[in-house]
Amino acid sequence: MNNIKVLLAEDEPSLGQIVKESLETRNFEVYHAQNGEEAYKVYKGNSPDILVLDVMMPKKDGFTLAKEIRQENKHIPIIFLTAKSQPKDVVEGFEHGGNDYLKKPFSMEELIVRIHALLDRISLKKNNENIKIGNYIFNHTKQLLQLNNNEELLTHRESELLFYLSQQKNEVLDRTFILNKLWGDDDFFNARSMDVFISKLRKKLKNDENIQIINVRGYGYKLIC
Structure with a gap:
């Protein structure tokens, strides 16, 4: 079975590296971008299976990036990472095409469970x-x-x-x-x-x-x- 390919867009270098290395130890293939523009280029060049996007990023924020990608791909699962916790922020994330929303700080176990749950759900939708x-x-x-x-x-x-x-x-x-x-x-x-x-x-x-x-x-x- 091929490794799951994850595009991780996170502008905080140390957090991004921790998440990347933690996922890689669990056999994920991870592409880490540190801003929205870089993340879009990585997305176009590597066909990831799932996107994990920080909301607050330089050059292009996560909501804008997700909206842009959604115009090309209606089905790729998107998880937003954010320190924001207000319900209106969560709603905005879903309105921009997000499938799930993970508030910082988060555990790697929770992120991995959510990745698998989303991919299973997408697979179920394709079959049904x-x-x-x-x-x-x-x-x-x-x-x-x-x-x-x-x-x-x-x-x-x-x-x-x-x-x-x-x-x-x-x-x-x-x-x-x-x-x-x-x-x-x-x-x-x-x-x-x-x-x-x-x-x-x-x-x-x-x-x-x-x-x-x-x-x-x-x-x-x-x-x-």
Whole structure:
């Protein structure tokens, strides 16, 4: 099996070197760049499997870099590293195409677990691009929901939320898990935001009366179909 290729963009030299060496001892192949412009060149020249991007970098910050790469590659997994901890910063990271968000300081074990989890999830999506939900066909990769000849484009967050619900079909999707995964925090305001997205999905799935998204009070949501 080929080693996993990681593009690490981190402008703090000592931290970057520690992360690089730690990953390499675990059989990752790591390309370390110290600014956003250098990272983009490394990305173009080496076809990494996953990107680990510091948010605050010289020449080009991590959010800008991710947005630029997302225009070319919709599927490569991106983890942001940052000392910022406000929910709005986490939300901004996801809006710029990030898949996960790791707050500094972090342990190498946590980073490695998240890398593997993201790559496993991308692999699962490729093998299950078309997911049947009642009479609907949901294409997670294209963020597309289809019923007969009618197609509706979902937003990134709608698509991610529906994907997790579909993977737990007829079982409870833990509320805290999905809030931390997609919103970065399980506080009251993010919970209210998720409720809004659940309502949007209910409306988009309303043309199949056998589909329900129910609220399991105190636990989470369940997609029944």
